Amino acid sequence: xxxxxxxxxxxxxxxxxxxxxxxxxxxxxxxxxxxxxxxxxxxxxxxxxxxxxxxxxxxxxxxxxxxxxxxxxxxxxxxxxxxxxxxxxxxxxxxxxxxxxxxxxxxxxxxxxxxxxxxxxxxxxxxxxxxxxxxxxxxxxxxxxxxxxxxxxxxxxxxxxxxxxxxxxxxxxxxxxxxxxxxxxxxxxxxxxxxxxxxxxxxxxxxxxxxxxxxxxxxxxxxxxxxxxxxxxxxxxxxxxxxxxxxxxxxxxxxxxxxxxxxxxxxxxxxxxxxxxxxxxxxxxxxxxxxxxxxxxxxxxxxxxxxxxxxxxxxxxxxxxxxxxxxxxxxxxxxxxxxxxxxxxxxxxxxxxxxxxxxxxxxxxxxxxxxxxxxxxxxxxxxxxxxxxxxxxxxxxxxxxxxxxxxxxxxxxxxxxxxxxxxxxxxxxxxxxxxxxxxxxxxxxxxxxxxxxxxxxxxxxxxxxxxxxxxxxxxxxxxxxxxxxxxxxxxxxxxxxxxxxxxxxxxxxxxxxxxxxxxxxxxxxxxxxxxxxxxxxxxxxxxxxxxxxxxxxxxxxxxxxxxxxxxxxxxxxxxxxxxxxxxxxxxxxxxxxxxxxxxxxxxxxxxxxxxxxxxxxxxxxxxxxxxxxxxxxxxxxxxxxxxxxxxxxxxxxxxxxxxxxxxxxxxxxxxxxxxxxxxxxxxxxxxxxxxxxxxxxxxxxxxxxxxxxxxxxxxxxxxxxxxxxxxxxxxxxxxxxxxxxxxxxxxxxxxxxxxxxxxxxxxxxxxxxxxxxxxxxxxxxxx
Numbered sequence: 001x002x003x004x005x006x007x008x009x010x011x012x013x014x015x016x017x018x019x020x021x022x023x024x025x026x027x028x029x030x031x032x033x034x035x036x037x038x039x040x041x042x043x044x045x046x047x048x049x050x051x052x053x054x055x056x057x058x059x060x061x062x063x064x065x066x067x068x069x070x071x072x073x074x075x076x077x078x079x080x081x082x083x084x085x086x087x088x089x090x091x092x093x094x095x096x097x098x099x100x101x102x103x104x105x106x107x108x109x110x111x112x113x114x115x116x117x118x119x120x121x122x123x124x125x126x127x128x129x130x131x132x133x134x135x136x137x138x139x140x141x142x143x144x145x146x147x148x149x150x151x152x153x154x155x156x157x158x159x160x161x162x163x164x165x166x167x168x169x170x171x172x173x174x175x176x177x178x179x180x181x182x183x184x185x186x187x188x189x190x191x192x193x194x195x196x197x198x199x200x201x202x203x204x205x206x207x208x209x210x211x212x213x214x215x216x217x218x219x220x221x222x223x224x225x226x227x228x229x230x231x232x233x234x235x236x237x238x239x240x241x242x243x244x245x246x247x248x249x250x251x252x253x254x255x256x257x258x259x260x261x262x263x264x265x266x267x268x269x270x271x272x273x274x275x276x277x278x279x280x281x282x283x284x285x286x287x288x289x290x291x292x293x294x295x296x297x298x299x300x301x302x303x304x305x306x307x308x309x310x311x312x313x314x315x316x317x318x319x320x321x322x323x324x325x326x327x328x329x330x331x332x333x334x335x336x337x338x339x340x341x342x343x344x345x346x347x348x349x350x351x352x353x354x355x356x357x358x359x360x361x362x363x364x365x366x367x368x369x370x371x372x373x374x375x376x377x378x379x380x381x382x383x384x385x386x387x388x389x390x391x392x393x394x395x396x397x398x399x400x401x402x403x404x405x406x407x408x409x410x411x412x413x414x415x416x417x418x419x420x421x422x423x424x425x426x427x428x429x430x431x432x433x434x435x436x437x438x439x440x441x442x443x444x445x446x447x448x449x450x451x452x453x454x455x456x457x458x459x460x461x462x463x464x465x466x467x468x469x470x471x472x473x474x475x476x477x478x479x480x481x482x483x484x485x486x487x488x489x490x491x492x493x494x495x496x497x498x499x500x501x502x503x504x505x506x507x508x509x510x511x512x513x514x515x516x517x518x519x520x521x522x523x524x525x526x527x528x529x530x531x532x533x534x535x536x537x538x539x540x541x542x543x544x545x546x547x548x549x550x551x552x553x554x555x556x557x558x559x560x561x562x563x564x565x566x567x568x569x570x571x572x573x574x575x576x577x578x579x580x581x582x583x584x585x586x587x588x589x590x591x592x593x594x595x596x597x598x599x600x601x602x603x604x605x606x607x608x609x610x611x612x613x614x615x616x617x618x619x620x621x622x623x624x625x626x627x628x629x630x631x632x633x634x635x636x637x638x639x640x641x642x643x644x645x646x647x648x649x650x651x652x653x654x655x656x657x658x659x660x661x662x663x664x665x666x667x668x669x670x671x672x673x674x675x676x677x678x679x680x681x682x683x684x685x686x687x688x689x690x691x692x693x694x695x696x697x698x699x700x701x702x703x704x705x706x707x708x709x710x711x712x713x714x715x716x717x718x719x720x721x722x723x724x725x726x727x728x729x730x731x732x733x734x735x736x737x738x739x740x741x742x743x744x745x746x747x748x749x750x751x752x753x754x755x756x757x758x759x760x761x762x763x764x765x766x767x768x769x770x771x772x773x774x775x776x777x778x779x780x781x782x783x
Contacts (some may be wrong), residue, residue, distance in 0.1 A: 029109055030072050036400055041065035043350035045072050049281070050311040053336075053343035054350045055319060057392040058366075058732035059357030059648070061401075062317050063094070066285055067101035069315070070116060074106065079115030079280055087118045088298060089285040094646070095120055098285065121294050122255050128275065129261035135268050136261035143251045145258075148243075150203045151486075151506070153611070154252065158242035159198045166238060173197075173230060176674035184527070191523045192671045195505055197680055201232075202239040204681040205688065209240060210256040211291040211330040212692040216241035222691055228683075228708045230675070236684045259293050266300050273305050280313065287318030288336045289325050292692060295335060320388045321370065324642060324726045326718065332689065333725075335696065337388060356395040356404030357648055361412035361777075362738045363405075366731045367391045368776055369769055373724040376768075386721035387728070409435065409651065409736040413780040415773060416741035420761060424655045424743045425460040431739065432461075432636055435651050436470050444651040445630075445637040447644050447730045449661050451476040452750040454638045455515075457655075464636065475630065475639040484578070484585050487514075489610040491572050494553075495560050496603055498533060501526045504553070511552055514576050518545045519752040523671055525549065533557070565603040566594050589613075641730040652734035654727075657742040657767040661750075663723035666716045678712035686711035686718070727769065740773070742766035 034045045044054050044065050056062040070085055079085055087102075089095050099118040106113050119127070129136035148154050163170045174189050209219055219237035226233050247253065253261075266272045282302040284290065290298075302314035320333035320340075343349040355363070370387045395404045418424040432444055448454045458474035465472050487510045494500075494507035505526035511517050525532050525546065531539065532546075533553060542550065552575075559571050573586030594601070596609040630637050630647055637649070668679055687705050694703045706714055731738060746764040747753035753760065774781045 026075060026109060030075060033068055033072060033105070037065055037068060038352070038354045038395060038399065040350060040352035040354060041068075044069040044315070044317065044352075047073070047315055049313055050348060051343055051346065052315045052348045052350070053287075053340040054315070054317040054352060055336075055340055055388060055390060056317060056352035057319060057355050057390060058322060058729070059355030059392070060319075060352035061355075062319070062352060063098055063285060064101065065352065066283060066317055067098055067105060070098075070102050070283060071105035071109065073281065074102075074115040075109055075111055077280060081114055082278060083115075083280050084278060085116040085280050085283065086124065086298075086301065087116060087283045087285070088121050088124055089118070090120060090289050092120060092123075094285065095123075121290070121297070122258055125258045125262035125297060128265050129258060131275075132265045132268070132271055135265045135271060137264060138253065138257070138261040143253050146252050146254060148203065148206070148254060150199045154243060154246050154250070155199050155202050155206075156502075157246050158202050158239055159194060161242045161246070162198070162202075162235075162238050163194065165242075166235075169231065169235065173235075173675065177676055178674065187527045188523050188671075189674060191501060191505070191527055195502060195523075196669070197672050197675070198235075198239065200679070200681040201236060201684060202243060204685050205236040205240050206243050206254075208330050208685050208688045209236075210254075210260075211293050212688065213260075213293045213296070214688065214691070216244060218691075219688070222687075222703075222705060225703065225705045226687070226707065230680070230708075232680050232683050232708065233687055233705070235680070236688075256293065259297055262297055263293070263300075266297070269305065272300065275301060276304055276306075282312075282314050284314070284316045285318070287316035287339070288320045288323040288333050289318070289329070289331045290335070291330045292335060292696060295339075321390070321725060322645060322729050324645060324722060324729055326722055330689075330692075333388075334384070334693065338696070340388075351390055353390055353393045354395045354399075355392050356399055356401040358392075358732065358735055358738075359406055359408040359412045360394055361408050361780075362731070362734050363392045363394060365413050365738065365773060365777065365780075366728060369724075369728060369731060369773065372769060372772055373728075386724050392732070406736055411780050411782075412737060413773075413777055414737065414739045414782050415770065415777070415780050416739070416782050418655075418741055418743040420745040421456070421656065421743045421747070422460070424741055425457065427741070428457075428653050428655065428739070429461055429464060431653075432464060432470065432651075433468055435737070436634055436636070437468060439650075440634045442650040442736075443631055443633055443635050443637070444653065445639055445644065445647075445649040445733065446653040446655065447639060447641045447733065448656065449641055449726075450750050451640065452753065453656055454640065456750075456753070457638050461636070461638075471632065471635045473629070473632075473635055473637050475637065475643060484573075484582065485589055485610060486614050487576065488569055488572050488586070488589065489607065489614055491556060491575075492568060492603070492607050492610065495557060495568065496607060498553075498557055499529045501529055504529045504532070507553065507556070508549065510576070511549070515754055516577065517549050517552060519749075520545060520549075521671060560603070565606055566590075566601060568603075568606070569593065641726050644733050645729050648733050648735055650735050651737040651739070652730070653739040654730050655741045655743070656746065657727075657740060657770050658746055659765040659767050662727055662767045663720040666712065666719055676708070678708050682715040683708045683711040686714045689718075690714075724769075727767070740770060742770050 034042055037045055038061070041061065045068055047069060054062070066087070070087055073079070073085055087098055089098060095118045102116060102118070103113045129138045130140065133139050146152070146154070173193055174186060176189065179185070205219070216237045219233055219240060223231060223233035223237055266275060279301050282298045284298055299312060299314060302312035304310050316336065316339055318336050320336050323331060323333035325331050340349055370391070374385045374387050374389070395401065416427055418427055428446065436442065436444060446457055448457065454474055454476040458472060461472050464470040490506040490510050494503040497503050505522050508522045508525060512519055512522065532550065535542065556572070556575060559568060563571055569590040570586060573583055578586055592613070593606055593609045597605040630639060631649060666679070666682055668677065672679065690705055691703065742764065744763065745761045748760050748762055
């Protein structure tokens with residue numbers, strides 16, 4: 001008999017033989033599970049119904065404790081397929097991880113692997129919507145799910161329709177604050193409005209308003225409370241309405257439509273009660289990232305219409321100090337903070353403040369940074385502060401986590417002051433060699449604020465892999481693969497209709513983003529395509545950087561004459577200087593398109609096939625696929641701070657901490673300054689959030705919508721708060737070493753910088769937290 005067979009036989013022999021014995025055995029095992037948790041985590045495991053909020057610090061093990069609490073609830077209440085615990089989170093990977101943890105715990109308790117479901121919020125909404133298509137108005141057999149971006153055809157179409165239907169308001173935007181009537185300037189402003197300002201406004205408004213449950217009619221009504229000269233909220237309402245009409249006419253839906261469809265089903269009382277009868281409770285992970293509409297959905301599921309006096313069985317776990325997605329979504333930490341305050345008033349609030357991830361010196365630095373950043377705001381209301389007032393604490397000595405609060409490497413916190421960005425790379429390279437050559441089982445990461453910084457570091461540190469066998473993995477390179485179909489599509493559209501200003505500008509943007517041409521005002525080049533592409537002898541000699549752009553464009557156009565159309569996609573891949581798996585992705589894309597147009601092969605059909613691939617997002621790039629691809633042993637990962645959330649490494653490097661990047665300031669593009677000292681998109685965002693905050697608190701009668709300049713200032717404060725939270729998240733990814741620096745000299749802007757041409761470097765100010773940290777921890781300053 002094998003060892004495993006012996007262990008199994010022993011376990012079966014020790015199992016209780018009667019129901020009474022089994023009940024006592026299960027009770028003992030559940031108590032052992034509770035005892036394995038830290039203080040704070042125990043509160044979650046002891047939940048016995050009703051509302052509960054849990055605010056957890058980074059590294060507190062909230063997903064683990066949520067899984068334990070779920071297993072205990074399933075066992076204690078004998079849940080089954082007709083009465084389930086619903087656990088919701090925000091990514092498929094997080095959902096899969098929690099599901100595996102719960103199943104393993106149920107296996108240890110000798111309970112069937114049922115009584116619960118783990119889904120993303122959108123997956124849950126889709127199930128509800130599909131359960132009653134007549135009520136939801138959603139039929140996935142006839143619609144396609146899309147994730148519109150600023151450049152998406154629906155956004156562009158909404159802008160074009162709005163312009164056609166609102167010529168007077170469009171003319172007012174062209175006039176701006178100063179206009180002398182010069183025709184070239186008029187055409188330039190038209191180009192900026194159609195391709196940049198209005199698409200950005202439409203994208204922002206749809207994302208903010210729709211996820212908050214606001215309809216175009218609502219925005220139209222609230223716009224009457226504003227008095228700005230452009231009527232920004234009224235323009236926003238018009239763009240939103242055009243977007244909705246185009247989506248319906250083309251049988252397209254976005255992810256917010258799935259939530260709204262689910263809410264339509266639950267609005268019908270019999271269906272609402274049917275779903276509520278199947279749901280015992282709802283546990284939500286990463287609650288700080290939910291929008292008002294998503295919070296409304298899970299709240300309805302957790303309620304009981306048959307006994308409205310009973311509180312909803314709803315547990316929300318999150319960390320408002322790690323809310324870093326409000327730049328991309330309507331998620332705002334203030335909603336979770338409000339929920340926490342409500343639960344605190346009822347005595348149902350808990351804090352998980354012990355974390356074993358990081359060394360004590362790193363925890364002290366993160367706590368100090370949190371307190372310092374809050375002091376800068378000087379606000380009376382704690383809910384409006386960038387951070388919730390909760391410090392990270394180390395775990396107790398008998399904590400079960402292996403290597404909890406590990407011993408620091410070197411100083412644990414190391415603050416450098418490099419001469420320039422190249423000196424920064426040298427310092428990082430030397431430190432990484434020393435750390436990973438002697439500790440191959442450990443890992444390291446460089447966290448950057450912008451993808452351009454990551455690309456520069458990957459190029460400069462490539463020698464580590466060649467000469468020292470330390471793998472350098474740039475995550476941004478993999479992310480860029482997902483943009484390949486859209487980039488190829490834009491170039492093919494330019495080849496097909498080169499005299500279209502929109503097509504020319506889109507192609508120039510792709511070439512510029514790939515770093516093949518210098519950053520410049522593309523609107524000036526795209527306004528008159530014929531003059532730019534084929535200048536006459538009477539035109540003045542163009543500057544060298546414009547000549548370079550023209551050569552790229554003409555070479556691309558010549559390919560249509562010299563190559564069959566089915567070879568254009570591989571040719572464009574070479575033209576854009578794709579490498580490695582990028583070229584493999586291009587080849588896969590080319591084969592996929594050629595297969596789709598078999599028998600109808602032509603350039604227009606190639607473009608239509610690509611448009612379908614881009615809009616439906618059903619194309620997967622060729623890339624490596626490993627669960628631990630970001631955190632492999634012996635690897636140096638280069639990753640953005642946003643993407644690093646939820647991960648950790650032994651050694652974390654955070655370079656280029658300059659004030660103009662972090663926290664930075666809201667930026668007004670030079671091309672759009674004719675409208676004033678603000679951007680329409682950010683003003684609309686701040687105005688919509690003011691509306692939603694008042695609705696959320698039931699104070700809509702006293703609503704005051706900020707005017708443009710006030711809204712712009714509020715947008716700046718929101719950006720600064722989020723940037724500081726992003727830095728806090730980055731600092732708390734480190735386990736043994738946190739390495740931070742701000743070079744004395746750096747690029748004016750990273751999006752115009754090329755590492756092989758070290759020009760345009762200037763003196764830079766450090767992020768204000770860095771010198772403050774250096775004064776607080778003088779022993780960490782490295783000479």
